[in-house]
Amino acid sequence: MGIFKERNNYRYMLVAIALALIILITGCGKGDVVAKVEGKAITKDQLYDLLVEQNGEQVLDSMISERIIELEIKKQKIKVDKKEIEQELEKLKEQHGGEEGLNMIMMQYGMDLEALKDNIAMNLKLKKLIGPEIDISEEEMSEYYEENKEALGEAEQVQARHILVETEEEAEEISGKLKSGEDFTELAKKHTLDEGSKEAGGDLGFFGKGVMAKEFEKSAFELKPNEISEPVKTEHGYHIIEVLEKKEAKIPSYEDVKDDIEEMLLEQKISVEYGNWYQKKLEEYEVENFLADK
Numbered sequence: 001m002g003i004f005k006e007r008n009n010y011r012y013m014l015v016a017i018a019l020a021l022i023i024l025i026t027g028c029g030k031g032d033v034v035a036k037v038e039g040k041a042i043t044k045d046q047l048y049d050l051l052v053e054q055n056g057e058q059v060l061d062s063m064i065s066e067r068i069i070e071l072e073i074k075k076q077k078i079k080v081d082k083k084e085i086e087q088e089l090e091k092l093k094e095q096h097g098g099e100e101g102l103n104m105i106m107m108q109y110g111m112d113l114e115a116l117k118d119n120i121a122m123n124l125k126l127k128k129l130i131g132p133e134i135d136i137s138e139e140e141m142s143e144y145y146e147e148n149k150e151a152l153g154e155a156e157q158v159q160a161r162h163i164l165v166e167t168e169e170e171a172e173e174i175s176g177k178l179k180s181g182e183d184f185t186e187l188a189k190k191h192t193l194d195e196g197s198k199e200a201g202g203d204l205g206f207f208g209k210g211v212m213a214k215e216f217e218k219s220a221f222e223l224k225p226n227e228i229s230e231p232v233k234t235e236h237g238y239h240i241i242e243v244l245e246k247k248e249a250k251i252p253s254y255e256d257v258k259d260d261i262e263e264m265l266l267e268q269k270i271s272v273e274y275g276n277w278y279q280k281k282l283e284e285y286e287v288e289n290f291l292a293d294k
Contacts, residue, residue, distance in 0.1 A: 060289065068281050073125050080124045088120045127270060130277050134269045141261045145254050152257050155209065156249040160220045161202035163187055163240045164194045171231035171238035178228055184242055193237060206247065216241065 033041040096102045106116055145152070161184065165171050174187055185201030192198050209217060213234040223229060223243040231238045 064287060064289065065278060068278070068285055068287075069122075069126065069129070071285065072129055072281060076129065078125050078128045080121045080128075084124055085117050085120050088124065089117065092116075092120075126274070127266070130270050130273055131266060133277070134266060134273060136262055136265050136269070140265060141258060142254065144261050144265060145257065149251050149254075149257075150249070152260070153252045154247070154250040156221070157206045157208045157247040158220050158223075158243050159206045159245040160204055160223075160241055160243045161185075161188065161197070161200075162194070162204065162216075162242070163192045163202050164237050165191055166193065166237050168231055168233070168238050171240055175228075175231060175240055178240065184228075202242075203244075206245075 032044045034044050034047050035042040093099050093102050096105050106112065111119070163171075163174055163184070165174065170191070174191060177187060178184060188202030189198060192202055194202070197204055209221065211217070212220065213236065215232055215234045216239055219229045219232045219239075220241055220243060223241065225243055225245055227243055229239075229241040231240060233239075
């Protein structure tokens, strides 16, 4: 049940927004003015009525479900410590390309680090609540491995550098200089139009398939280490490519990824089972929803 995947996981963000609005509203008296447009007042009552009309039931349902989950957590004496939260946070950083990538995701969802940690803690608690009721067989894990083993491993990658120029004539001229022994790095710094790799002498680092332009990719993956291509035309211009290193695709053994597979299947099943679990718990508690009864 990934932090940034299932709708149920945003319940807590929705509640936080709702609570912020409630605090704003309850800070005013019933007839208090919360805004004016051309001197005409918008009152707290008008704002409240509109919020209830547009999102009231959804927000209230979320708050009710949060209250029930909190009661269940307390009843079953479930706790999540800081170490568990930090471990999950590190996993998220890995999944999203490090701290910078995770920060970008948080910005997209309007979350800060503390809100994310609260979200992680609630997900861990839900896992401890619902997880014990879920069975995952060896057969399921083995089947998942067979269907996804390539995705679970490392794809083939190459490290390449290139010199990008505008015309075929320029590319042929540079190709000739390279064949006569001139330094690739120096030529790239002097001639390449790719500002992103210019200072690194055209070095693009490691990349897999599906990242670069089709023609560029085909040439790069066909070259052997230390081989230099003839000029390759793409929509960006003409490239001269040198492959520096290759990494072959690696498929992990079942035992190496068994624990990861079990975790993924557990999260998938929790997402599916949550609705049934919540409906059962809803029947166990006395819930009066006066908004729905109106």
